[in-house]
Amino acid sequence: MPKNAASTARDGAELQYTLHVSGKPGAPRLTLIHSLALDRSIWDGVVAALSGSVDILVYDCRGHGASAKTPGPYTTELFAGDLRDLLASIGWDRSFIAGASMGGSVTLQFAVSNPEMVDGLGLIDTTAWYGADAPKSWHERGQKALAEGLASLVAFQQTRWFSDAFRANQAAIADRFAQVFLKNDVAAYAATCDMLGNFDLRAKLATLAVPVEVLVGEEDYATPPDMARALEAGIAGSHLTVVPNARHLTPIEIPERIAAMLQTLIARKDGSVANRR
Secondary structure (H helix, E strand, O other): OOEEEEEEOOOOOEEEEEEEOOOOOOOOEEEEEOOOOOOHHHHHHHHHHHOOOOEEEEEOOOOOOOOOOOOOOOOHHHHHHHHHHHHHHHOOOOEEEEEEOHHHHHHHHHHHHOHHHEEEEEEEOOOOEOOOOHHHHHHHHHHHHHHHOHHHHHHHHHHHHOOHHHHHHOHHHHHHHHHHHHOOOHHHHHHHHHHHHOOEOHHHHHHOOOOEEEEEEOOOOOOOHHHHHHHHHHOOOOEEEEEOOOOOOHHHHOHHHHHHHHHHHHHHOOOHHHHOO
């Protein structure tokens, strides 16, 4: 049965999380980090597909979902520190870490800052750098939300999140995540936008020395396939999958495919069970 609980980061911020325990002795441990302005529920389909074989931690990042909406500025180092504190609180000293979009950026930061705690990385619809104009474009997005409200961004977000076919055939799911988006704290959203605009770990990719699987939707306009190819080129031994007819939120659109990628990642870590304690 999943366990819902809260953990306190070192600065007192409360982080809400769910721990899915497989019941399988020595099961691999996997942490999943969600995308910007959504919450841990983006992983529901992936968790269901992996049920019984992996112990899984999902949580709401600072400023998101049910976790604390602390004032900015935010940094990926802050978010990575939150995860380190959360893992310590549940007694995990190592884990596979996977993240989507913003969560992938936090995954990279966590791996760079805490290499001893990482068994492997899943980088989904994400990047190590959003581009030269990122500080300006991300700041403008946050300012638009502050000035006009999050509702002004919903249509833009949905067309980037999901393929046309998914939005037509799974309208209820698309609407559910639009409602999650609209419940965000606008100041926290703007602070997170600035965090992503300032994010750049390109120079650190070569330091990663664990199995890495990279996956991106072929139609992803937010973090296009070229950004995923840059990750593959920068991380020795990494493997890239480009999924046709998928856009930016593949954990929601194709959860079984994401689960299969994560199983591949876990299988690449020889002796993962023996080495994680």
